[in-house]
Amino acid sequence: MSSNLVVIAYEDQFKAEEVRTMLRKMQQEYLIDLEDAVVAVKDDNGKVKLHQMYKLAAAGALSGGFWGALIGLIFMSPLLGMAVGASAGAVSGALTDVGINDDFMKNLAASFQNGTSVLFVLVRKA
Numbered sequence: 215m216s217s218n219l220v221v222i223a224y225e226d227q228f229k230a231e232e233v234r235t236m237l238r239k240m241q242q243e244y245l246i247d248l249e250d251a252v253v254a255v256k257d258d259n260g261k262v263k264l265h266q267m268y269k270l271a272a273a274g275a276l277s278g279g280f281w282g283a284l285i286g287l288i289f290m291s292p293l294l295g296m297a298v299g300a301s302a303g304a305v306s307g308a309l310t311d312v313g314i315n316d317d318f319m320k321n322l323a324a325s326f327q328n329g330t331s332v333l334f335v336l337v338r339k340a
Contacts, residue, residue: 216338216339217249217336217338217339218336218337218339219314219334219336220333220335221332221333221334221335222332222333222335223326223330223332223333224331224332225327225329225330226330226331227255227329227330229331230253230254230255230331230332230333231265231331233333234251234253234267234333237251237335238267246337247337247339248267249313249337250267250334250335251333251334251335252265252266252267252319252334253265253331253332253333254319254322254323254334255330256323256324256326256327256328256330256331258328260328262320262323262324264319264320264323267313313336314334314336319334
């Protein structure tokens, strides 16, 4: 299955997030299949910040906590297992980059004027 990358720049810092919110609602209604949707904001000082759709560190911590608790139950120490698993999952999630390349998005957004936002959407196609 392949994907299409769509990049749209807006003249203010908030419009890209508004459009992404609408796209997420469309995804919940099965009207669009988003693989990734990231908002890059270039503030008035020229600093670029990425707002990812998925928080991978949090998801990794949750998953790691579950597996850690399960392993901890086997070895009679569920709390220790859960803590170790959550920590390992959070680190794993933070080091994982899926979807659109962060450096590509930051470099492209940096080329726009200050006070703008850019929406990067990776749409799956059948």
